[in-house]
Amino acid sequence: MxxxxxxxxxxxxxxxxxxxxxxxxxxxxxxxxxxxxxxxxxxxxxxxxxxxxxxxxxxxxxxxxxxxxxxxxxxxxxxxxxxxxxxxxxxxxxxxxxxxxxxxxxxxxxxxxxxxxxxxxxxxxxxxxxxxxxxxxxxxxxxxxxxxxxxxxxxxxxxxxxxxxxxxxxxxxxxxxxxxxxxxxxxxxxxxxxxxxxxxxxxxxxxxxxxxxxxxxxxxxxxxxxxxxxxxxxxxxxxxxxxxxxxxxxxxxxxxxxxTPPYNAVAKRAGGNLGFLGRFPATPAGAIAARALTYWFRDPRYFASLVVIPFIAVLLFFSGGTTGGAFAFLGPITAFLMAWSISADISYDNTAFSLHLSTGVRGRDDRLGRAVALLVFAVPITLVFTVVPLVIAGRIGDLPAMLGLSLGLLLTGAGLSSIVSARYTYNVPLPGESAFKTPPGTNFMMFAVQFIGWFVMLVLALPEIVLAIVYLVSGDALFGWLALAVGVVLGGVLLVVGLRVGGRWYDRRAPELLLAVSANR
Amino acid sequence: MSSLVPPPSDENNPEAKAGTAALSIRGLAKRFGEKIAVNGVDLEVPSGSFYGLVGPNGAGKTTTLSMATGLLRPDYGQALVHGVDVWGQPLEAKKLMGILPDGVRLFDRLTGEQLVTYAGLLRGMDRDTVVERTGDLLRALDLTQDAGTLVVDYSAGMTKKIALASALIHAPKLLVLDEPFESVDPVSAANIRDILSGYVRSGGSVIVSSHVMDLVQRMCDHVAVIAAGTVLAAGTIDEVRGNGSLEDRFVELVGGRTTSEGLSWLRTS
Known part of the structure; x- marks a missing residue:
């Protein structure tokens, strides 16, 4: 035996x-x-x-x-x-x-x-x-x-x-x-x-x-x-x-x-609480945003990413001190990480994604809803994480440049993620599994997409990055304001482009996406 | 009971073309690697019919229905819903269909009520209608008590029922249900049967897959037998079964019955 x-x-x-x-x-x-x-x-x-x-x-x-x-x-x-x-x-x-x-x-x-x-x-x-x-x-x-x-x-x-x-x-x-x-x-x-x-x-x-x-x-x-x-x-x-x-x-x-077989004690609960679904606009995109936002709070795989955010601040605070160093870049770093977090959204849906497919959701609604759900909390967090370290360090003059950098990365990244998640699926922890479980078959492809994605994101955000560096080196406030303008405008344009291109990919490949995620179970 | 479910009226379904079959499957085929899952299936589901799709495990029922509903791209063939090509005009075709796929997850971190509402809003329906119909559907399927419970905490049968409610919310012309009675308790199954019969009486069409022959024989007016990716017989129940029961005819068509004498050691006396 x-x-x-x-x-x-x-x-x-x-x-x-x-x-x-x-x-x-x-x-x-x-x-x-x-x-x-x-x-x-x-x-x-x-x-x-x-x-x-x-x-x-x-x-x-x-x-x-x-x-x-x-x-x-x-x-x-x-x-x-x-x-x-x-x-x-x-x-x-x-x-x-x-x-x-x-x-x-x-x-x-x-x-x-x-x-x-x-x-x-x-x-x-x-x-x-x-x-x-x-x-x-x-x-x-x-x-x-x-x-x-x-x-x-x-x-x-x-x-x-x-x-x-x-x-x-x-x-x-x-x-x-x-x-x-x-x-x-x-x-x-x-x-x-x-x-x-x-x-x-x-x-x-x-x-x-x-x-x-x-x-x-x-x-x-x-x-x-x-x-x-x-x-x-x-x-x-x-x-x-x-x-x-x-x-x-x-x-x-x-x-x-x-x-003792496992027993899940569940209290019956009557309805009446639609949560975010009752507050967002009653359109397909609004519903998707509401659902995605609900998941950010209720699905441990998403919630774990939210929980980690304050710890990033704490870690950077203790690693670099208050005056300079990594803590001053808390806003851009957090924006970068948050923007990339929706790049595997459909993989996280797993086969529940079939509901979007069977109800005939259009690609642009799907992409827009998911991006909005992210931006609803990511924009305020990015603003706070950019402003507070500069206030603590007494470097309020750097605000325009840093804000341009943060918002540029966030918007550019959200656009890029909208394309990536409509094109690539990975093996991620399944619904109900621990957020930190490494799924079987975590393969080379996933790392390749990840690293190339990060690289592309930095290249796309290069204009505001360069302007912010020029400002930090020269100290000329003009470049700081330019970084802000370029970050917001270019980032906004890239977000719209990302939603459009991602939406088109989605419309063409949604059944293939479903097939790809159903292999992971 | 069935009055609680939105009727499949033409005003709910402006895309439907008059005088066409509810679902018309023409030469659908799909292979996965070496295995041919579906090998050229033709089916005609007349408008207003209650159509049963029966077959042994692995016969290709789910694959066929997935291709017919726009969830899985076929290698060959075509599917038309009330004259609208599912793969040519997917968005229009999907408006006509309510789909209950088998073996897929749901957005189960939503409550039952939220999930049905979500399905309605994804269809682009206005909020008031969605709220009203969600309440009706939850009542009809006896889920009102659990409307606020997360779907992940539902039992298998309740999960089936909530998925069915999500498929009914937009009052489609055609319902495509893959194994709708699996794990559902007898009382709920009877309720669902009533709902579906009422839905067909009011002008809708239903295609269900099942391997419970008795159920199909009692409930449906048409049936198709499918095995190894091919249609073996199709037509009205009486045409297919002839003089015997549907189950006998099915076994005769599909084969594979073994006499139980081999397991002599299993007898207790």
Missing amino acids: VADLLRLKLLLLRNSFRRSTAQLVGVILGGLYGLGILGFIVVGLVVLGSADLELIRTILVIGGSATVLGWIIIPIAATGIDMTLDPARFVTFAIPMRQLLAGLVLGGVAGIPGIITLVASLAQVLTWIRYPAAAAMALVCAMIAVLLCVVASRLVTTAVSSMTGSRRFKDVNGIVAFIPLLFLGPIIGGVTAGFQNSPGFAAKLADVLAWTPLGALWAAPADVAAGAPGLGVVRLLIGAGTLALFVLLWRRSLSHALV
Whole structure:
């Protein structure tokens, strides 16, 4: 039975490569990348063996703890990251619990992250090759640590999935759990600064981690090498005890989950509230704008982009300080990102797009509605994000140039996105999935469109960019006002052109667009 | 009950040409890679008929209906709705049709009421009419209690019903319904049947795909049997079924029945 589950996992892995060539290329590139990282880690671990004991210990404990932590946190942030062996699918096959647990653990190891963790953990044995006793201890600890990673991750998944019965929880969790990841940059920056400021910081951190379940198994070989085998055994017991406890908890929550089908409690609600649909003009374009705007607030995939916007401000504020630097360019940067956000609108609709097709919506109405929904909130945000940093920095004189730059990028980008989304579709997270899930088959094409799109956007906005630069260099207010005029007028013209061209593409290719998005499900 | 649904009057459908078939499919064909999904289908759905399209799984029913309604571009052939070419004048043709596609998502982050309203507004109808008809449709389909619930939280049957309401809102001349009764509870199915019969009596035409033979035999006046992308038989129910039941005739045409003796171990006694 255990072997069957393992074979099932491998079969699923293999079949997932069969779906398309582009996806296979993606998987191979991803595999090579993973292999490269793995090689790097293994070589690093071997070389590390010649360093002094204290350094080996510090690096292994911190690195190992981070690995365990990663296995625990990532499944929460990206619900459904690897549900190929979702326990819920085995509910109807009376599989004995012991065998189900063993099968799921081995299945967890037999994925790409599992293999990388396993190989890297075993490479750690080579690090300790100069101390044979420590190497033996490292081998035992490595096996337990890998099991701990997989079991901890499974425990978290099972615990979370019993909570994620309700759609609302899923929606909120997908976004909230991601916020810490946004701050990963500053956090890593802070930790690095800590290392630089006090050389003993890392060693102290490792000392603390060595007593926690995260780091105990990685510290045990060092204790043996340092001539304290008793201490090493204690650490081994901490790790092994944690594993036993986690298995027990997992077993309990799994047996609970297997007899508790997910239930979505929904309160019946009578109608009467049309929301934006009641406020926008009663035309096809107005209805599309209202629907798209509703989605910006109600679909977690869109809402996540809205939530990120204030964080951009916070991040830039802390990275560059108030007076100059990146924060002064908050308006243009935000405008650029927001304008591009509707470039995959039809991909996000997925097959719900068929309603636009079956009701005979004209291309220009479709394009206009989606662009209006974006501009309704993007214009005010852009204005605030352009004005406020300049006021804080006391550079109010730069306002015309920066406003020209921001509005130019926003309008130009909205026009360009209107063409791109009528021409290209990508694999994006499906409706109802986490906004941050990387869908299968994220292929080369998507990155190509993305980067070429960004490049084209910058080229189209070049006139106001150049004028703004000239103003900043020369300080001649005339160029600032010119940048504003060109930004608004040229941007406006390009928006209209984008809507028209996109509308024509749409009219000609709408059935093909539907066919393309229905391949992603 | 059926009075709650907007009638398919000519004033709602100025594009329709008098004296033409509701839907006329001529030589439609489509291939996906190596597989020929639909291999030259001809169908004539007379105006005012209740037409059933039956066939085994994978017969090409959905592909045919998608091509006939302008959702999937055919490789060959033509589809006319009341004389209007679906692929030549798509916008005019789509005004005449209400479409319930199978296996597509809905804009399910809208409430049921918002979704039907959205469908009406996309059709370019004025707000008052949309609001009035949305209320009527929700009442007729017994969804008033859930009008403010998000469609994503609906059950499968309720989702079908709200999609049907979205297809009816503009009082089309022709309804194209792909598997309208799937997952729908018996009471709602009976309500939907009443609505559709009333709609046909008031001058509309309906084409439904289904694999429930009994339902088609009771409900429809015309039927076409389709398998492996080809029409095997078409005409009035009585013409197609002859003396036997529709189900017997269907099995005879399509073949593939196996005797159940092979599974002797499945018997419990």
